[in-house]
């Protein structure tokens with residue numbers, strides 16, 4: 001089952017902008033995706049219909065309250081959380097993670113161990129390193145195997161048995177595309193009473209998240225990576241949410257997710273976040289009357305089918321050229337272990353030169369480290385300019401892949 005790509009693309013105004021008569025090809029999704037008209041409308045309608053603070057009785061405040069709680073419910077559906085009250089809303093993943101490190105630090109003692117991953121974006125590394133430094137903690141690392149581009153989970157049980165109190169790991173790498181075995185990580189953490197903190201930012205636009213099935217304590221994602229505004233959501237298992245301290249202002253709610261949501265929220269962004277989740281659900285072939293969670297799950301089946309149909313010919317095309325190296329899983333038998341994000345380098349051209357060639361053809365990509373300091377360091381790519389990242393989203397097309405391959409081939413011939 002898939003969706004009609006033309007009908008998808010017709011909903012995204014940005015996909016139809018031309019520069020000097022030349023179409024744009026957006027392969028920059030991992031740094032932020034484009035937005036459908038329904039999200040744009042929801043943001044602007046919030047300013048018209050719901051422009052007030054929360055907690056009053058007149059129509060605009062009632063509408064604003066409904067939007068914020070509607071966004072919480074929608075993001076709970078996206079993450080598979082049974083209770084909307086287990087979702088903390090925030091400005092971005094980095095901010096939410098820093099908030100959590102400050103809170104979790106109060107539960108730890110000097111000499112405690114935590115476990116971090118070499119696969120992760122720096123937003124799921126630096127805040128924990130800062131916490132470890134100021135709280136006097138010891139850090140254990142899950143290493144990235146450069147031969148398989150996967151995390152070596154072998155030592156994890158040993159770290160946990162020895163008493164590690166927390167594991168922070170990513171769902172999928174924002175450069176290599178590798179999907180980690182987060183189920184295994186969360187199972188082990190739970191077995192040894194350690195907190196599991198999952199960064200699902202890169203995974204969220206590409207596959208179904210199910211926090212209840214994962215059994216994670218916390219999982220965080222950013223709405224601007226899945227067709228919405230610059231907002232983020234953090235699932236916290238209710239028992240954990242209850243015991244973690246926050247610092248709400250005195251008149252503000254002292255319990256529930258709101259205790260972590262300081263000040264007036266970004267209502268218009270949350271209105272757009274609600275619309276972004278509904279947009280994803282709308283890609284399902286199930287009727288609009290069906291349960292939203294079921295529609296989200298089936299939409300991601302369609303998204304995955306579409307993205308894989310673009311990704312694997314692109315991988316094959318790049319491989320067959322010679323000259324380029326793909327830093328990541330390239331065996332189609334392991335398709336379920338990767339997201340549609342490619343990190344490439346060239347034998348003679350720097351990532352920055354590849355980016356320039358693509359930009360000259362109005363193909364949008366990123367060169368450098370994309371904040372993935374640990375993975376690129378582990379692969380020895382940090383000092384040589386990093387990688388060129390091609391990120392496929394569900395609104396990309398076969399024609400766009402062919403044009404991208406043509407530009408890469410042209411550069412390869414130089």
Ligand SMILES: Cc1ncc(COP(=O)(O)O)c(C=O)c1O
Pocket residue numbers: 030031091092093094095121123124170172173174199201202222232
């Ligand atoms: C995997 C991953 N984690 C975390 C982040 C940080 O997210 P935010 O910009 O919402 O702080 C990013 C942003 O690129 C990311 O790709």
